[in-house]
Amino acid sequence: MSLSVDIAHPLAGFDLRVAFEAPGGITALFGQSGTGKTTVVNAVSGLLRPRSGRIVVEGETLFDAERRLHLPTHKRRLGYVFQEARLFPHLSVRQNLTYGLRFAPADAPGPSLDEVCDLLGIAPLLDRRPGGLSGGEKQRVAIGRALLSRPRMLLLDEPLAALDTARKQEILPYLETLRDQTDIPMLYVSHSVAEVARLATTVVVLEQGRVARTGPAERVLSDPAMVRQLGLREAGAVVPATVARHHDDGLTELSVSGGRLFLPAMDTAPGSPTRVRILAHDVIVARDAPTGLSALNILPATVLALRGGEGPGVIVQMQCGDDRLLARITRRSATALELAPGQQVYAVVKSVSVARTDVGAG
Amino acid sequence: MSLSVDIAHPLAGFDLRVAFEAPGGITALFGQSGTGKTTVVNAVSGLLRPRSGRIVVEGETLFDAERRLHLPTHKRRLGYVFQEARLFPHLSVRQNLTYGLRFAPADAPGPSLDEVCDLLGIAPLLDRRPGGLSGGEKQRVAIGRALLSRPRMLLLDEPLAALDTARKQEILPYLETLRDQTDIPMLYVSHSVAEVARLATTVVVLEQGRVARTGPAERVLSDPAMVRQLGLREAGAVVPATVARHHDDGLTELSVSGGRLFLPAMDTAPGSPTRVRILAHDVIVARDAPTGLSALNILPATVLALRGGEGPGVIVQMQCGDDRLLARITRRSATALELAPGQQVYAVVKSVSVARTDVGAG
Amino acid sequence: MTGWLGPEEWQAVALSLKVSLWAVALSLPFGIFIAYALARWEFRGKQVLNGLVHLPLILPPVVTGYLLLLTFGRRGALGGWLDETFGLVLAFRWTGAALAAAIMAFPLMVRAIRLAIEAVDPKLEEAAATLGAARLQVFATVTLPLILPGVIAGAVLAFAKAMGEFGATITFVSNIPGQTQTLPSAIYTFLQVPGAETAALRLVVVSVAVAMGALVASELLARRAIRRAAGA
Amino acid sequence: MTGWLGPEEWQAVALSLKVSLWAVALSLPFGIFIAYALARWEFRGKQVLNGLVHLPLILPPVVTGYLLLLTFGRRGALGGWLDETFGLVLAFRWTGAALAAAIMAFPLMVRAIRLAIEAVDPKLEEAAATLGAARLQVFATVTLPLILPGVIAGAVLAFAKAMGEFGATITFVSNIPGQTQTLPSAIYTFLQVPGAETAALRLVVVSVAVAMGALVASELLARRAIRRAAGA
Amino acid sequence: PARAADLTVFAAASLKTALDEVADRYSDRTGTRLRLSYAGSSALARQIQQGAPADLFFSANPGWMDVLEADGLLAPASRRDLLSNRLALIAGPGARTDLPRIAPGADLRGALGDGRLSMALVNAVPAGIYGKAALQSLGLWDQVADRLAQSDNVRAALRLVALGETPLGVVYATDAAAEPKVRVIGLFPPDSHPPIRYPVAIIAGADRPQARDFLAFLSGPQAGALFAAHGFTLTATETGPEAGE
Ligand SMILES: Nc1ncnc2c1ncn2[C@@H]1O[C@H](COP(=O)(O)OP(=O)(O)OP(=O)(O)O)[C@@H](O)[C@H]1O
Numbered sequence A, B: 001m002s003l004s005v006d007i008a009h010p011l012a013g014f015d016l017r018v019a020f021e022a023p024g025g026i027t028a029l030f031g032q033s034g035t036g037k038t039t040v041v042n043a044v045s046g047l048l049r050p051r052s053g054r055i056v057v058e059g060e061t062l063f064d065a066e067r068r069l070h071l072p073t074h075k076r077r078l079g080y081v082f083q084e085a086r087l088f089p090h091l092s093v094r095q096n097l098t099y100g101l102r103f104a105p106a107d108a109p110g111p112s113l114d115e116v117c118d119l120l121g122i123a124p125l126l127d128r129r130p131g132g133l134s135g136g137e138k139q140r141v142a143i144g145r146a147l148l149s150r151p152r153m154l155l156l157d158e159p160l161a162a163l164d165t166a167r168k169q170e171i172l173p174y175l176e177t178l179r180d181q182t183d184i185p186m187l188y189v190s191h192s193v194a195e196v197a198r199l200a201t202t203v204v205v206l207e208q209g210r211v212a213r214t215g216p217a218e219r220v221l222s223d224p225a226m227v228r229q230l231g232l233r234e235a236g237a238v239v240p241a242t243v244a245r246h247h248d249d250g251l252t253e254l255s256v257s258g259g260r261l262f263l264p265a266m267d268t269a270p271g272s273p274t275r276v277r278i279l280a281h282d283v284i285v286a287r288d289a290p291t292g293l294s295a296l297n298i299l300p301a302t303v304l305a306l307r308g309g310e311g312p313g314v315i316v317q318m319q320c321g322d323d324r325l326l327a328r329i330t331r332r333s334a335t336a337l338e339l340a341p342g343q344q345v346y347a348v349v350k351s352v353s354v355a356r357t358d359v360g361a362g
Numbered sequence C, D: 001m002t003g004w005l006g007p008e009e010w011q012a013v014a015l016s017l018k019v020s021l022w023a024v025a026l027s028l029p030f031g032i033f034i035a036y037a038l039a040r041w042e043f044r045g046k047q048v049l050n051g052l053v054h055l056p057l058i059l060p061p062v063v064t065g066y067l068l069l070l071t072f073g074r075r076g077a078l079g080g081w082l083d084e085t086f087g088l089v090l091a092f093r094w095t096g097a098a099l100a101a102a103i104m105a106f107p108l109m110v111r112a113i114r115l116a117i118e119a120v121d122p123k124l125e126e127a128a129a130t131l132g133a134a135r136l137q138v139f140a141t142v143t144l145p146l147i148l149p150g151v152i153a154g155a156v157l158a159f160a161k162a163m164g165e166f167g168a169t170i171t172f173v174s175n176i177p178g179q180t181q182t183l184p185s186a187i188y189t190f191l192q193v194p195g196a197e198t199a200a201l202r203l204v205v206v207s208v209a210v211a212m213g214a215l216v217a218s219e220l221l222a223r224r225a226i227r228r229a230a231g232a
Numbered sequence E: 001p002a003r004a005a006d007l008t009v010f011a012a013a014s015l016k017t018a019l020d021e022v023a024d025r026y027s028d029r030t031g032t033r034l035r036l037s038y039a040g041s042s043a044l045a046r047q048i049q050q051g052a053p054a055d056l057f058f059s060a061n062p063g064w065m066d067v068l069e070a071d072g073l074l075a076p077a078s079r080r081d082l083l084s085n086r087l088a089l090i091a092g093p094g095a096r097t098d099l100p101r102i103a104p105g106a107d108l109r110g111a112l113g114d115g116r117l118s119m120a121l122v123n124a125v126p127a128g129i130y131g132k133a134a135l136q137s138l139g140l141w142d143q144v145a146d147r148l149a150q151s152d153n154v155r156a157a158l159r160l161v162a163l164g165e166t167p168l169g170v171v172y173a174t175d176a177a178a179e180p181k182v183r184v185i186g187l188f189p190p191d192s193h194p195p196i197r198y199p200v201a202i203i204a205g206a207d208r209p210q211a212r213d214f215l216a217f218l219s220g221p222q223a224g225a226l227f228a229a230h231g232f233t234l235t236a237t238e239t240g241p242e243a244g245e
């Protein structure tokens, strides 16, 4: 296990007791405001010394209350993007960015200043001081500072919250590349299910200082029981897929266990494994194979279960090849279509609705 | 015009020149990081004195460079939620919340402390100091502080960015109520199209210190030319509708000019006007009236235009009654369905895909 | 304890306390105001004002005392006017001793408070303004509480300085038991006489004890204020 | 200008500058260290240390000078040891004057720096630690630059105080022209002579000019440092 | 570090005017550089106790000389009471003109009006101590005991009178003579107070020929003339250790 956290830290009025294990990659911490996400990240960073427990990263014990071991923060070699930017006000943006470099081992690999500036669009800011930067600019510099410090571990506390969609779309693929091409473990706090789905290898859901649910991202995010935490719009399934081929009209064909899916061109080589997220909300259920529809992705499936809540909606869980899909439809439609477990149906997924942000390799 | 801004403020390396008018309600400032949103809000608040121009709110001139008029900030009676919380560290949460009350006219209307605490879920924090609060807790207290100061105008700079989905779902309806039941003008900065679509009466899109586009929300957000700013996933149409009736199975029926739509129960009285946002991404185009589909909303429409970009997608603009709908489909589907302007088609919209956040009254 | 110090010595202790407390109490508002002006405003003559405030630090105390004498003495430019207009006599009175102590301590007080003001984030003051607080209200409800540790530090520095002030005081208001014979004057007297070192020592101990008490109290107060300002 | 002041007076000016500069330069590292300890660490005897630092402010300068004489005089407990061990003689040398000035100015220096340290947001230091900076490196690259205005304020206060220090100096190292006769001592000497007030005044003017120059320079420096630290 | 030929003289600050002239004269004549360190007698004496590099000590306070002598810090047979002084009652610019003569029963209090009598510290500084003794022996002390303004040195007391802050003061005759802004009302009878002595001595260990030479010069006629010009009385008699009291 690459990241193993098992800590307890009681505070007045807030009792943190969190244990989880994660196999490298990106571990997403997910949960409502005030459930202890930042506290956990602080414990991993060494800024907080928990009352008891153990923290092990990549086989190295960073903290062990019983052995009175508490590796000081500066020896942990972290890139921590704080929830507030925490830029050094007396240094220029450039000096902020390169601050960590001088303390990093000379041979540690990592991106160059230019690469980071390009990625984050902060080249024009290099000679300014942080005081006059806009909120998003500050946050981007903070991300750059963490990336440039040649960290052995990345801690990202809502790094993209202050950024616009376009900028997010540029940074997310970079984080994916980091995840796939390095073995830097990352702890990623976010309120955005789309971000988590795209990036996370493992998801840890916190609720009032406790772990409510933890496991591989596709499992946790496809769990109908998670609908409440994720919000209705974000419920869905994450399905493993393989890139089959790239078509001339800009579509990429993926094969999943239940058939094939088309989505806008991916730059992944044919044969590569990938993951596709299919939101329950984006799936229409049809009794008969539909024709004359603009939706390209139509997969045969078998209804497994119908779960109704208090509202007018029903979650339909379907078996589709080896995978399970979710569809969120109205109770009225379920009745009209006479849906019942065991029934053969077609899941209609708009190709473009399998959107770019919801696809992650790996 | 309830809010009229026409200012210029050149800075080293950044030249702000912004003019727009908005008819009360919520005016959303939308744009990439560093385009001048916060600068505009600061000018309206009086914290920044622009080099030249005029700012008029509800007929009262707050700033007029020519007349050398610059109403001091504290006389403007604002509720400003800053991008960073800016809580008073020496005061308890309760004292922070009630800080503005003592300066407000005794008869100014506004919510009570209890109401605000309930809305924001901050009652357990009342006796704590801001230092130990989590990021989201701080932001909620800042929102509460602004609401409680009995403001004549609300300035909200990314107020919900740090909050989880569940909490947002609780605060958004409150802001809608404020918008509908009071005539407090609001200037609302957000990167979330869903928030903007739900709340905004007027949208002002900024680009590098200039107004790129401005107008009523439904117009700006339905504009295919806005796809780039909004992001592909967020393109869509905002369509006026009337609540027709509430069904027993938890669905509300709306009538739009092109037919009827079902969506999960709204608590708006039948006959009330409302707005529905239909994302291009959520619309499937069918040649023939489809049957046996879980989607309840099927509207007859006429293809007006097809706009292709570089990617594999096409935006189909359709006339549907008096309204225009957008659908985003693949070029391959467009070819397969032989879509062309003037052709009769059906727009298939999943009822639950007309989601709660995307509906706003007014 | 009364046996340990003679009545005249007790008088000196009491007088020193009175003089120092008044000196600090009366100069504190001015100190805060001037510190604020120096920290936050730009105006002509700012450097001159800054220099004037520091003058008592630079000048030998005797010179300060002499200048005070020239200004506030009975024959002094202001002294006569104050006497005629307000009936306020400073020469040879404890009030004069308080003035001397206040002026000698003023630079220390102003510096401490000014540093604290410079450390206050103007963004918080802006936030207060958006909530309807006028300038003075912002100062009273935000700035002042935030600089409290600095104000306390300034006041206690000034108090300590006032307790130890000797040169300017004796030059200005001389040494009159019960009026202007402060602790340092009494200590000085003992030190002039061969063999009176132990008598001087007793007074030194009292002086140190008083000032240390003030110091420790101020530390506790300031720590509480800092903890509050840190918001934890 | 040479005609304006006599050679002995120039000597006093030069000596005062030398003494004050050395006093400030040598005590600054200690001042920063002790200010840091008082601001950031909890340890036994913290209040005692704090008291000791403030002692020279509380004690009449004559007493401080006398204690210095007893400790660092040729016959003093430490004086003899320093002489034998390091060949360092303080008594009746300019080095002693520098020591006296440093000690008298120390509380002012420490207070200013301490206030500045207390105003530094520990979150920035934490951020530096996450980027790999060890404690001392954090101090050198984050804390120190951020407290620079406070350090400058402390140093200039100390310099001004050192330029004006008289009581402890004359008591400790006497008033030997060319050796220990600083500006204030020279002024004092003139004030002992009836009618020599104008001669004293000339020296006062020099003293004020020097200190004001330092003050204005420090203001400009500190303003730049503040502007940097504000990040604009 | 002093050149061998240099001499360091610790002298009471009240001697400055006269002693500077004497020193100049001596330097001109012999080429010996003199370093004169002026401060209060008590401070200087304490410094000598702590090994100050003084060759001679010229005190305004015999008491402190006694202390040094008792500590064995004086070169044997070098101490002499060189100068003497008188006490004067002086009036400043603000004083009345009908001032009483110094005599038992004089109405000092009336002369003060609502002002104060300026003196050096009456329990600590020699001028004050002598002044108190004089007033007591004339029976005038009780009139003024609660109307004093005491300063830390006699020049400061003189300054108060010169500035008109106090109408009257008791200072040395030498000081009164040097300050044109004050009038001398009268001198106290020499027998109304213990004799005012300025003892000088060579410090033990500094008993070099140069020091002896300067001591001799101080006692000689040239120096005497200069001292006299500043109002000092010369006590020609050399006093031995036994006459020190
Ligand atoms: N010193 C303290 N005393 C009491 N409670 C504290 C203290 N410090 C933090 N807390 C509480 O611990 C809880 C967890 O805080 P944390 O910052 O980890 O939340 P979070 O999950 O990061 O929330 P957010 O999404 O709002 O940033 C919060 O409710 C906070 O109020």
Ligand SMILES: Nc1ncnc2c1ncn2[C@@H]1O[C@H](COP(=O)(O)OP(=O)(O)OP(=O)(O)O)[C@@H](O)[C@H]1O
Pocket (backbone or CB within 6 Å): A132, A133, A134, A135, A136, A137, A162, B011, B012, B013, B014, B031, B032, B033, B034, B035, B036, B037, B038, B039, B040, B083
């Ligand atoms: N003093 C200054 N000098 C130069 N440029 C400045 C100064 N102050 C602000 N700017 C620039 O003005 C631009 C607008 O800043 P503003 O804070 O209004 O952006 P914003 O739209 O709120 O961005 P964000 O979404 O990131 O908060 C930024 O690029 C910022 O760097």
Ligand SMILES: [Mg+2]
Pocket (backbone or CB within 6 Å): A037, A038, A039, A083, A157, B134, B135, B136
């Ligand atoms: Mg957090």
Ligand SMILES: [Mg+2]
Pocket (backbone or CB within 6 Å): A134, A135, A136, B037, B038, B039, B083, B157
């Ligand atoms: Mg902004």
